[in-house]
Amino acid sequence: MAKGILKFNKDRCKGCELCVVVCPKMILKIHDYEVNAMGYRPISVTDMDQCIGCGSCALMCPDGVISIYTEEVPAK
Amino acid sequence: MKEKKLMKGNEAFAEAAIRGGCSLYFGYPITPQNEIPEYMSRELHKVGGTFAQAESELAAINMAYGGALTGKHVFISSSSPGIALMQEGMSFLASAEVPLVIMNVSRGGPGVGGIQPGQGDYRQVTKGGGNGDYHVPVFAPASIQESVDIIYEAVPIADEYRNPVMVLVDGMLGQMMEPVVLPPIRRQITSEEIAQKKPWALTGHKGERTHNVVKSLRLKPDELEKHNIHLEDKYKKMKRELIRYQTDRLQGATVVFVAFGTMSRIINEAVDHLEKAGIKAGIIRPISLWPFPDQAFDEIDPCTKVIISAELSLGQMMEDIKSAVAGRFPVELIYRVGGMVPTPMEVADKTKKILEVIA
Amino acid sequence: MKKIFEYTKGMLPVSTHYCPGCTHGIAHRLVMEVLEERGLLGESIGVAPIGCSILSHNYMNVDMCESAHGRAPAVASGIRRAMPDKIVFTYQGDGDLASIGAGEIVHAAHRGEKFTTIFVNNAIYGMTGGQMAPTTLIGQKSTTGIEGRKKEISGMPLRVAEMLATIDGAVFVERVALNTPANIRKAKKAIDKAFAVQEKRLGFSFVEVLSTCPTNWGLNPVESLKWLGKNMIPYYPLGNLRSPEEVE
Numbered sequence: 204m205a206k207g208i209l210k211f212n213k214d215r216c217k218g219c220e221l222c223v224v225v226c227p228k229m230i231l232k233i234h235d236y237e238v239n240a241m242g243y244r245p246i247s248v249t250d251m252d253q254c255i256g257c258g259s260c261a262l263m264c265p266d267g268v269i270s271i272y273t274e275e276v277p278a279k
Numbered sequence: 280m281k282e283k284k285l286m287k288g289n290e291a292f293a294e295a296a297i298r299g300g301c302s303l304y305f306g307y308p309i310t311p312q313n314e315i316p317e318y319m320s321r322e323l324h325k326v327g328g329t330f331a332q333a334e335s336e337l338a339a340i341n342m343a344y345g346g347a348l349t350g351k352h353v354f355i356s357s358s359s360p361g362i363a364l365m366q367e368g369m370s371f372l373a374s375a376e377v378p379l380v381i382m383n384v385s386r387g388g389p390g391v392g393g394i395q396p397g398q399g400d401y402r403q404v405t406k407g408g409g410n411g412d413y414h415v416p417v418f419a420p421a422s423i424q425e426s427v428d429i430i431y432e433a434v435p436i437a438d439e440y441r442n443p444v445m446v447l448v449d450g451m452l453g454q455m456m457e458p459v460v461l462p463p464i465r466r467q468i469t470s471e472e473i474a475q476k477k478p479w480a481l482t483g484h485k486g487e488r489t490h491n492v493v494k495s496l497r498l499k500p501d502e503l504e505k506h507n508i509h510l511e512d513k514y515k516k517m518k519r520e521l522i523r524y525q526t527d528r529l530q531g532a533t534v535v536f537v538a539f540g541t542m543s544r545i546i547n548e549a550v551d552h553l554e555k556a557g558i559k560a561g562i563i564r565p566i567s568l569w570p571f572p573d574q575a576f577d578e579i580d581p582c583t584k585v586i587i588s589a590e591l592s593l594g595q596m597m598e599d600i601k602s603a604v605a606g607r608f609p610v611e612l613i614y615r616v617g618g619m620v621p622t623p624m625e626v627a628d629k630t631k632k633i634l635e636v637i638a
Numbered sequence: 639m640k641k642i643f644e645y646t647k648g649m650l651p652v653s654t655h656y657c658p659g660c661t662h663g664i665a666h667r668l669v670m671e672v673l674e675e676r677g678l679l680g681e682s683i684g685v686a687p688i689g690c691s692i693l694s695h696n697y698m699n700v701d702m703c704e705s706a707h708g709r710a711p712a713v714a715s716g717i718r719r720a721m722p723d724k725i726v727f728t729y730q731g732d733g734d735l736a737s738i739g740a741g742e743i744v745h746a747a748h749r750g751e752k753f754t755t756i757f758v759n760n761a762i763y764g765m766t767g768g769q770m771a772p773t774t775l776i777g778q779k780s781t782t783g784i785e786g787r788k789k790e791i792s793g794m795p796l797r798v799a800e801m802l803a804t805i806d807g808a809v810f811v812e813r814v815a816l817n818t819p820a821n822i823r824k825a826k827k828a829i830d831k832a833f834a835v836q837e838k839r840l841g842f843s844f845v846e847v848l849s850t851c852p853t854n855w856g857l858n859p860v861e862s863l864k865w866l867g868k869n870m871i872p873y874y875p876l877g878n879l880r881s882p883e884e885v886e
Contacts, residue, residue, distance in 0.1 A: 345716025
């Protein structure tokens, strides 16, 4: 399975958590202490290795915070 | 070669707009201007233009806004209550700085009123109706020929000031027939000319420029104040450049009439009657109602005894006259309303009575 | 590294003024993604309404104008008549479209105006602070109906997509929702078809987008998604109501 790599444009994040609830791997969470330029605590990833690149978080994000890339794993 | 034709007012107005380069018309039926949309529906497509009948005057002016913000020339028409509905849009267009030519073939009011000639919309058209600090220049011609010439001229005026411009007549001028020399056909604006002369127009950015926005919302007070002052500077320029009026026989006049449109035609006759009775009378005919021709009143001979506002309304223009006269002369009113039009004799008789009281 | 998802170039690189979790941001993005993928960003003219999305022209990278409250379909009709070769759309909320602009939307559909309307229905007035809209659900609280909407006083909520689907000129009508990733994918497909209809100049195309307003619903963004699914979708069923063969 393809492995996803998430990139966050954290300064646009409003901490709404819509991405958090749609992540099938439950690896997204609002950062514990970081605060962005708008005063929100932005999104972060707890374990990037588990990301399957499904795209749900980016689809759900109203603020264009999330970009997703993949490194394709060669077939065995 | 100049074409001279006998034409009904409303049809001549529509033809003048087409010849002036307007390619879009939006309107809604209302008497006494229906010949304008009817003419446009027949004729506009022949010059590559588009006619659309709107579901209301509200929709019509907003369609006109949509058409005009692409840079093309748009003409719309209506009558008094319809103009009231359009004034929301006029305020919006003035703020968004979108040009438009509006024909107002007015009728009697208030409310539904009647369809006979009246000038009871003087205040409505010169003092706003829409919200906020804005103005719409209003020209009030007195003949079909003059209407045609002003409509033709209004197209570049609206463009120059990026503001709506209104031409005001009444049902009398709309419905009567007069010989008229039509102006030459002005070529419609091309997309190249729009790109060059109207860089603000919405034409699709093609990835070649930043996106254009036509708007009137300015939430920050300092920005809105700046915009209001910018608009006011334009209105001041209009006051310097758009004033139009005619004067006649002011020298040595005992009485000076001020009248526009249909009423000014009656006054011309009344002046002749008075002259035969040994009373010298002069005329100031405002053609631009906003901006009001204040300076015309400086031309009044100091020997004049009284200024008479002759209106088909109850002293609406008299307010502007008093402001322009600034106490230099007494100002009286002669009026008929409700679609009633005085005869020249009636005006002459009323004038004699006014002079008796003053003397 | 291969791209799975990047923010569309159709959205300008600025933060929006929308409240956290407001789904306007998703609806904006979907429209711009569709226009970008169809190569139409430079050919499009958008009309913003009165309401929260009046400022959509700050975010959408297409030529845009503001319009008076409810009049966006009239403005779009004028643009369409002036520019027959462009793509024209309105983006309107439910106060703007279903209340004060009900006349304009019906007649734009009735004339078969060849533009697209994206109708964001969040069942409340957002910008003015949570007043009842024609689309507010029975029992739903608002600042002008603090005990919840009552049928006897305010009637039943207006189903705009169904109403417009009775009009011949409205050739594409679909209702979608933004409450789950699956529904967002469907929403994008519907918006894409609506613009396909316009590109082929088949008639008026309309997509009603069920959306959230966490601030005025008094719910957090995640609860709002659930509320939409539980309360709005049963009354405003999702799906296509009209679609021409040419885009199937």
